[in-house]
Amino acid sequence: MQRRHLLAAGGAALALPAAALDFAPPRAPAAMRVSPDRIIDIAVGIRPFRAQGPRIEAERRFGKTLVHHYGHGGSGWSLSWGSAQRALALVQAAAKPGERIAVIGCGAIDLTTARTAQQAGFKVRLYAKDRPPRVHSSAATGLWTPDSRIVASEQAGEAWAAGWEAMARASFKVHQGYLGLPSGPVEWHDGYVVSNEGFDTALPGHVGEPDYPDLHPRIADLRPLGKALEAGEHPFRAGQARRFTQLVFNIPAYQRLLLDDFARDCGELVQREFRQPRDFARLPERLVVNCTGDGARTLLGDTGMTPVRGQTARLIPQPEVDYALIYRGQNVVALPRRDGLLIAAMGEHDFGSDDLRPDRAQSEDAVRRLATLF
Ligand SMILES: Cc1cc2nc3c(=O)[nH]c(=O)nc-3n(C[C@H](O)[C@H](O)[C@H](O)COP(=O)(O)OP(=O)(O)OC[C@H]3O[C@@H](n4cnc5c(N)ncnc54)[C@H](O)[C@@H]3O)c2cc1C
Known part of the structure; x- marks a missing residue:
């Protein structure tokens, strides 16, 4: 469950053949300045699952x-x-x-x-x-994740999945029409999924989450390719890394x-x-x-x-950071949004919760976990 979710959150590349994923990064990624004292806002929202x-x-x-x-x-x-x-x-x-x-x-x-x-x-x-x-x-993170907590596995028959695919493709097309605008509502960014375990290792799920279907293969062609990186090809303190390219919404x-x-x-x-x-x-x-x-x-x-609580924190904007970062197994996603470096982390008991109170300790923990990568 959790593994599927994190793949959906940006690991499109993980499902794709490495041979087809060959491209060079334009330059070394700038380090994210991640420390709790840089948190400028915390937002809580409910996903309508x-x-x-x-x-x-x-x-x-x-x-x-x-x-x-x-x-x-x-x-x-x-x-x-x-x-x-x-x-x-x-x-x-x-x-x-x-x-x-x-x-x-x-x-x-x-x-x-x-x-x-x-x-x-x-x-x-x-x-x-x-x-x-x-x-x-x-309060949303702002990733193009059309397969994130959208249906429970047992409901997703072929007819449903085909309808979902048509919806995802139609939506993807309209989002592209919002590229290149001065305020940047929609942008493409490179990103990295990093992990200290093998990418094939299953991760434990969150309390109460249902099993979700693996819909990603149906739209794999819509996500530009990524590739597994060698140790010297990325600057992060993590055992393994993959690079992908991802559609980001500046909410x-x-x-x-x-x-x-x-x-x-x-x-x-x-x-x-x-x-x-x-x-x-x-x-x-x-x-x-x-x-x-x-x-x-x-x-x-x-x-x-079912309400699914979610919390995002924004750190002081860092315009020089132009990549997303997903710390697999540590439940942290960082996005280079224009309104701040956005940090999303799921709480253990968020599935089924409609508690809108911000939990600063949760965001601070996520920021500290991310900081270990730099
Ligand atoms: C933390 C978090 C991260 C997320 N990240 C992503 C992401 O990266 N990518 C992605 O695609 N999606 C993401 N989502 C999911 C996405 O944000 C939701 O699916 C989406 O917000 C649902 O939009 P909505 O318009 O249905 O609901 P809402 O945004 O809740 O809007 C509902 C509207 O209805 C109004 N309303 C409700 N009840 C009443 C009433 N009784 N009378 C009058 N008005 C009423 C509300 O005031 C509001 O205006 C995320 C969600 C959360 C919480």
Whole structure:
């Protein structure tokens, strides 16, 4: 379980043939300055894991069409655009062209759903309890990980996996359209997976985590190749290292851009909390897209949902660091984000937890483990 998860978090290269992975690094990677006194912020968010996979389906209720669109686990940013295209097909089947629709929420799934609907000619009003940066999506790490905590193994039959693959590919394509922009919402970075054990050694899982399917081989071609490095080919104090290339999201810039684009296309944003499904009946729009993420667990009483707590810490930005680093077996991921050197680490009891209190000791421990590599 854990092993699969860490592979998904950046070890695309691990599944690929070494012979095909030959390229030289442009220069020696700059050392990360990692110490607890450089932590400038800690964010906690909840991944909306749904054992059956994301819910993307329509129902008639309260005289309206409700399109449910939630439950993207640890893959929401990665799958967002492809998933939004699936939800759009349900919208188009029930709404008149150009009609104003409601989208509930202001996270990754909600904003990309709203933009996709606007681009298809719909007017959109967003209703949300909270907006960035006070949404769970704002706490995300920012790696393209479409296979992270997205479905439990026993649910992922061939039809489901094929649908997932189509969603991942469609999403990947749209993300590429956000490259090269001044604020850098989407960027490609080299990265290293380092380990003190063999890469084939299975790692212990976290408490309560289900078995996840190995979906990566279906999209291996979308990830540029990496390779195993010899001892002299990397500067890290670790027994083994592999180099890969990875799509990275600068989350604050991406969110801001989506909000700006949404407003520019005459989108409206209303602050409102829905306490029960019946509250949807009071909206003037005939079609409502419910993108409440983990909020759907209590709002709809969806018992298939499990909250998965996650914590990210930002260290003072280090623009000279342009690579990602995954310390396999030590449960640490570091990303060269523009808003800081981002450190993500999973807590032992985070699966099933919706505790939003920051745990500074957890981030400090992760920073210290990372520091041993330099
Ligand atoms: C620590 C962490 C790291 C992650 N890393 C990655 C990563 O690297 N790559 C990746 O692809 N994904 C990652 N994810 C997963 C990704 O962030 C989620 O899948 C995604 O945020 C889900 O987006 P969402 O819009 O469904 O939910 P949310 O961001 O939770 O948005 C839900 C919206 O609905 C609103 N809402 C909820 N309930 C109500 C209500 N009752 N009434 C009114 N409004 C309501 C909220 O206010 C909010 O605006 C990570 C998540 C976490 C927590």
